[in-house]
Amino acid sequence: MSSQDVLTHTFSNGLTLAAEIRPAIRAAAFNLRMPTGSAGDPSGKEGLSNVLSDLCYRGAGDLDSRALSDALDAIGMQRSGGPNRIAFSFGGAVMSDHLERALDLTADIVLRPALDPKELEPVRSLALQELASLEDQPQRNVFIHLNRAYFTNEYGLSFLGTEESLQSLTAEDMAEAQKSRFKPTGAIMSVAGRFDWERLKDAVEARFGAWDGSAPDLPQPIRRADGCYVHIEQDTQQQHIGAVYAAAPLEHPDIYVSRMALGVLSGGMGARLFTEVREKRGLAYAVGASGGYLKGCGYAQAYAGTTPERAQETLDTLIAELKRLTEGVTEEELERARTGLLSSLVMGGESTGARAGAISTDLYYLGRVRSLEEKREQIEAVDPASIAEHLKEFPPENFTVAALGPRRLEMPE
Amino acid sequence: MEFMHTKLDNGLVVVGERNEAAQSMACGFFVKTGSRDETPEESGVSHFLEHMMFKGGRPGENIHQQFRSIGAWYNASTSSENTIFYGRVLPEFQLRFIAQLTNLLRPALRKEDFETEKKVVLEEIAMCADSPKATAIVKGLKAFANGHPSGNNVLGELESIEALERDQMAAYYERRYSPSNMLFALTGAFDWGGAVQQVEEATRGWPVFKVEREYPPHHCIHQTHIAQNDALSREHLRWYWRGPSCQDDKQRAAEVLSSVLGGAVGSRMYWNLVDSGLAKSASMGAYAADQYGFYSARAECSPNRAGEVVHKVQDIFRDAAENGVAHDEVDRSKQKIASSLVLRSETPMRRLTPLGIEWTYRKKYLDTDEAVNRLLSVTKEDVEALLAEDPFAKGTLVALGPLETLEI
Numbered sequence A: 001m002s003s004q005d006v007l008t009h010t011f012s013n014g015l016t017l018a019a020e021i022r023p024a025i026r027a028a029a030f031n032l033r034m035p036t037g038s039a040g041d042p043s044g045k046e047g048l049s050n051v052l053s054d055l056c057y058r059g060a061g062d063l064d065s066r067a068l069s070d071a072l073d074a075i076g077m078q079r080s081g082g083p084n085r086i087a088f089s090f091g092g093a094v095m096s097d098h099l100e101r102a103l104d105l106t107a108d109i110v111l112r113p114a115l116d117p118k119e120l121e122p123v124r125s126l127a128l129q130e131l132a133s134l135e136d137q138p139q140r141n142v143f144i145h146l147n148r149a150y151f152t153n154e155y156g157l158s159f160l161g162t163e164e165s166l167q168s169l170t171a172e173d174m175a176e177a178q179k180s181r182f183k184p185t186g187a188i189m190s191v192a193g194r195f196d197w198e199r200l201k202d203a204v205e206a207r208f209g210a211w212d213g214s215a216p217d218l219p220q221p222i223r224r225a226d227g228c229y230v231h232i233e234q235d236t237q238q239q240h241i242g243a244v245y246a247a248a249p250l251e252h253p254d255i256y257v258s259r260m261a262l263g264v265l266s267g268g269m270g271a272r273l274f275t276e277v278r279e280k281r282g283l284a285y286a287v288g289a290s291g292g293y294l295k296g297c298g299y300a301q302a303y304a305g306t307t308p309e310r311a312q313e314t315l316d317t318l319i320a321e322l323k324r325l326t327e328g329v330t331e332e333e334l335e336r337a338r339t340g341l342l343s344s345l346v347m348g349g350e351s352t353g354a355r356a357g358a359i360s361t362d363l364y365y366l367g368r369v370r371s372l373e374e375k376r377e378q379i380e381a382v383d384p385a386s387i388a389e390h391l392k393e394f395p396p397e398n399f400t401v402a403a404l405g406p407r408r409l410e411m412p413e
Numbered sequence B: 001m002e003f004m005h006t007k008l009d010n011g012l013v014v015v016g017e018r019n020e021a022a023q024s025m026a027c028g029f030f031v032k033t034g035s036r037d038e039t040p041e042e043s044g045v046s047h048f049l050e051h052m053m054f055k056g057g058r059p060g061e062n063i064h065q066q067f068r069s070i071g072a073w074y075n076a077s078t079s080s081e082n083t084i085f086y087g088r089v090l091p092e093f094q095l096r097f098i099a100q101l102t103n104l105l106r107p108a109l110r111k112e113d114f115e116t117e118k119k120v121v122l123e124e125i126a127m128c129a130d131s132p133k134a135t136a137i138v139k140g141l142k143a144f145a146n147g148h149p150s151g152n153n154v155l156g157e158l159e160s161i162e163a164l165e166r167d168q169m170a171a172y173y174e175r176r177y178s179p180s181n182m183l184f185a186l187t188g189a190f191d192w193g194g195a196v197q198q199v200e201e202a203t204r205g206w207p208v209f210k211v212e213r214e215y216p217p218h219h220c221i222h223q224t225h226i227a228q229n230d231a232l233s234r235e236h237l238r239w240y241w242r243g244p245s246c247q248d249d250k251q252r253a254a255e256v257l258s259s260v261l262g263g264a265v266g267s268r269m270y271w272n273l274v275d276s277g278l279a280k281s282a283s284m285g286a287y288a289a290d291q292y293g294f295y296s297a298r299a300e301c302s303p304n305r306a307g308e309v310v311h312k313v314q315d316i317f318r319d320a321a322e323n324g325v326a327h328d329e330v331d332r333s334k335q336k337i338a339s340s341l342v343l344r345s346e347t348p349m350r351r352l353t354p355l356g357i358e359w360t361y362r363k364k365y366l367d368t369d370e371a372v373n374r375l376l377s378v379t380k381e382d383v384e385a386l387l388a389e390d391p392f393a394k395g396t397l398v399a400l401g402p403l404e405t406l407e408i
Helices: A048-056 A065-074 A096-111 A117-136 A138-150 A163-168 A171-181 A197-208 A255-266 A272-280 A308-327 A331-348 A352-366 A372-380 A384-393 B045-053 B063-069 B091-104 B111-129 B132-145 B158-163 B166-176 B192-203 B251-262 B268-274 B303-323 B327-344 B348-362 B368-376 B380-388
Strands: A006-010 A016-021 A027-034 A078-083 A088-095 A188-193 A228-233 A239-247 A287-294 A297-306 A400-405 B002-007 B013-018 B025-031 B073-078 B083-089 B182-188 B223-228 B235-242 B279-289 B292-301 B395-401
Touching (some): A016 A197, A048 A117, A088 A352, A138 A239, A138 A400, A188 A352, A255 A297, A255 A372, A255 A384, A272 A297, A272 A308, A331 B073, B045 B073, B045 B083, B045 B166, B063 B091, B111 B166, B132 B223, B132 B292, B235 B303, B251 B268, B251 B303, B251 B327, B251 B368, B279 B303
Parallel strands (some): A016 A188, A228 A400
Antiparallel strands (some): A078 A088, B025 B083, B025 B182, B073 B083
């Protein structure tokens, strides 16, 4: 799985094809990722990307909604993708024999969706229901609120939209968004599994070669620097607590130093948060932290769910542990985080779907696919001193905290 | 792929599916025990015990740090009938990983750890209470079981966990954790000879005793159960009907039938309920258990459309029972299930549970190719033979949400 194994080709329209052959696997996973996302939804039209994604599957090319769905099912294609804030993807996984047919259908879905105005109403209804359903999912809802508090521009808006914004969407909005934003410049088609490279290249060119143009640039994320506390009052069994703070962006040369620091904090059971919050104090069942990445912007977010009586203690412990990172990590802790990260790099590459996603992520953020060797070297070079140095640049502080539940909490000093 | 199996003198079964091309190996213990094997007083003990295993056996040892020092990804899970301890590592760590897993199964069950972990389990119960999806499943399974132990709540009840004592857990462990009631499975790039010898030596001193499971008859009744909860904004509907068990060869046809009627996209439930936006989601599946099995369907919708959703679901099942299914629906469903079978078999970790469960309950080995071939051999007639038994005439409906009554 070195970079030599990833074959790439950029077509004249700016679309890059990147693929890794796995002859032992009988299937292939693919992902077409375009550099536009919900952060590009027009003002007052939040949720547009989410609705558009659904609508694209309701008829495309010569096929109406039912015929398209049957055609995807006839080749047993497992659909994947959808929009996030900075990317819009369409993809799936099929038995290798069906890969070209899957690309046919995907080209129709992306380039020639029917966007039938009749289909907009049911899709809108589903989007409104998804929004309403958030009330019944406090664990998910707290992160929508956290994100809204942390990012102060388009990036803080919920990709699910609001009732008002969803009601305002028109068929023209959909057609306009598809026409102006689904563009090949900077788009990436990644494939992993069993296929013939030359044939794949021709197949992608035949289907996407005549496509042209560039999507408008996405805005830069803007976030608050001072931290804050947001309370969402709801009658729940547990208090759901989320915290976010700035961390290194994925493009940072020391990204693995940052990820190792997160590994010490939350690299599986037995890492600091698990040990301090769950094992020693029994405060929570679910507790952890992970990295989040936008283009040129990195952050870390933590979560813990606990009963309201113990929520303040949980928040205090959580924040104290995040801050304690700057007091240093031991070589022992680091060694465990290192071994875990190295193992997951190898083992994570065993699934074609995960591999297609990882290739695409590397290309999008870095413009190239890193080899396993390169990542290994970077991970092995991390030591307690480099962590300490890195955390001077990205100290865990100025936390934005959202807590959903019956009890209002105090921000720890 | 190469399959191997053996039975140790203490009754522990070891099975393996070796894949030389894999970059990792996965393995784990499959203990044939779960909430269906609990008494009402010890409700939730199987799952709580699963947590306690990670507290270690020898003083001062830290199980998590041991696993993490070899880069293992590991976990455990408890269901109504299986408790599984498993994980994956790079092949060079096989010896240490197996040593750690066998050690894991000999816990000290210290009183102090028991009290701390009880709080964690109570948090897990509270977390589930905040998830209507999880709550509807617990209520649905219990109502459908109608007294059969397969409906026992895996997490237990708030009251049973609060009242549970350390010695009750120890007694349960001594009653269920005999090597003769376990299986050790391996997948991926492992060394078979080394693994068998190591497991044999490590488990040699484990007490062996007879472990039984009860199989009382299941009385399936027709019922609607309204679980009103004003704090919820949506109606969460769940249906349960009797289906093939995992000993029953009809389970493959049952999977195809479920996909035709209730696959997440492209099924009859999808076109009748979701496509129009009537329900946010609607789907069904077939769940085969030890001499017990059921179909389960679900839908989430606005409370004021719930009656309509229930009617449409009834119509879908009545129509299927009366008019059968079409060839092309069966073919599409088979394609979908076949590709998911292949994709699920990509990594040693994903192969482990199917291998372990298949051998525990059927004493059979099915490689992925064979599983796909058998699935593709299911015919429209096989599916209609299931419908001829009229499985959907009698079942349980649970409605969790703001509604006090359901107009049906």
